[in-house]
Amino acid sequence: MVTYPNAKINLGLRVYGLRPDGYHDIETVFCPIPSLKDILEIVPSHDEATHVTLYGLPLSAASGSKVLGESDNLCYKAWDLLRDEFGIDPVKICLYKNIPAGAGLGGGSADAAFALKMISKMFHLGLSDSDLAARASKLGSDCAFFIYDVPMLATGRGETLTELGIDLEEKLKGYEIRIATPPVHVSTTEAYRGVTPRTADGIEPEVALTEILAGPLEGWRGKLENDFEPSVFAAHPELAAEKQRLYDEGAAFASMSGSGSSLFGIFHSIPASGRYQ
Numbered sequence: 001m002v003t004y005p006n007a008k009i010n011l012g013l014r015v016y017g018l019r020p021d022g023y024h025d026i027e028t029v030f031c032p033i034p035s036l037k038d039i040l041e042i043v044p045s046h047d048e049a050t051h052v053t054l055y056g057l058p059l060s061a062a063s064g065s066k067v068l069g070e071s072d073n074l075c076y077k078a079w080d081l082l083r084d085e086f087g088i089d090p091v092k093i094c095l096y097k098n099i100p101a102g103a104g105l106g107g108g109s110a111d112a113a114f115a116l117k118m119i120s121k122m123f124h125l126g127l128s129d130s131d132l133a134a135r136a137s138k139l140g141s142d143c144a145f146f147i148y149d150v151p152m153l154a155t156g157r158g159e160t161l162t163e164l165g166i167d168l169e170e171k172l173k174g175y176e177i178r179i180a181t182p183p184v185h186v187s188t189t190e191a192y193r194g195v196t197p198r199t200a201d202g203i204e205p206e207v208a209l210t211e212i213l214a215g216p217l218e219g220w221r222g223k224l225e226n227d228f229e230p231s232v233f234a235a236h237p238e239l240a241a242e243k244q245r246l247y248d249e250g251a252a253f254a255s256m257s258g259s260g261s262s263l264f265g266i267f268h269s270i271p272a273s274g275r276y277q
Contacts, residue, residue, distance in 0.1 A: 001118050004037040005110035007099045008145065009177065009257040009264050011168075012209045013226040015195050023141070023157040024197060029209055030106075030145045030154050030161075031168060033177060033264075038111055039096040040075065042118050050083075050090040052076050056097035074112035077139055079119055085135075088123045100181045104258025106146065112139045113146030133161070153210060166214050175217070176270050180246065181262040184236050191259035194231030217266065220253045228259050239263065 008030050016025040038056075045051065052070045070076055075093045082088055093115070099107030113136045120127040127135075129147050136143035141158035151168040152161045198206075212223045233240035239256065243263050246254035251265030 001043065001122060002039065002041045003114050003118055005040055005099075005107070005114040005146065006038075006149065007033040007036040007105040007107060007110065007179070008142070009033055009105070009179075010226065010255070011151075011213060011220075012224040012255075013228065013258065014206075014209070015192075015197050015227040017197050017199070019157065021157075024192060024195075025156060026154070026158055027209060028154050028158070029151060029164065029213060030142065031151045032146075032149050033105070033179070035177070036099055036105070036179060038099050038107060040111060040114055040118070041094040042075075042079075042115065042122065043092050044122075045090040045092045047090060047092075050076060050079055050093065052093045052095065054095050054097065056095075057100060058097075074108045074139055074143075075115040078112045078115040078136075081135055081138065082116065082119050082123075082125065086123065086125055088119065088125075091119070091122075100262060102185055102187070103181050103262035104186075104256065104260050105179070105181075105262050106142050106258070109140045109143040110146045112136065113143045113149075117147065164210055164213070166210060168213065171213075171217060172266070174268065175252065176267050177264055178267060178270060179257075179262055179264050180242050182238055182242050184239060184261040186232055186236065186239075186260035188259050190235070191228045191232055194235065195228055196231070198227065218252050221247075224253070224255065226256050229256050232256065232260050236261070 011029040011031050013028040018024055052073045052075060075095060079091055099105050101107060116132050116136055133144040133147040136147050137159040144159050145152060145161060151164055153164055154161055239261055243254050246265035251267050254265040256263050
């Protein structure tokens, strides 16, 4: 079986206080990017163990100096989770990486979620989307989103998902989303260490992300904010320069995705520079 896990971007990202479990509460809108995909193949294994073979872009940027083993891969962890619960057989996993690792695009989470869906189908486990999402949330905060893979509002640590009530597909009709990933690694730990969390008890209530998104796309600039940008841009000014370059080349809206380091621009017409995915 072969499938194509896709990337995501964050349309707005608000960071609130630290939770008892050590995570921060966040509010964001996850939006899938069908144009940027990995390639995932899972087939029965003829060995007595599950193996993962990786191709394409390296994963070293996401792991720093740590050497990753097969059991560290999120696709392996997805299989392992279902093996513990259902006693399924070993499989062979081949993953070709096109989505940059550690770039705020959710590539690893997408791979894990798509692996859960594939394995459930392969072994006829009969798991619904909600069943799979509950299991995906154990693998990562944004994994559950990729089970549904449609624009959704995410709260909590990112695993609590609700429908938008906005037809983003219609709103984005006539636009193209392009990704820029400078050769900079921003760890999630670094990003959260530098962010200044919002307080939920401000004098003026915040305008909801969904209310901003419901307005004209050209009005998102200056309203739809990623709270990681100030500290990440201060530490990595080349990312701030890349965002400005997106605007200079005609983006109607541009932002860093997640905790970085990828940035995206939403264009009426794509620049001829050829720099973007």
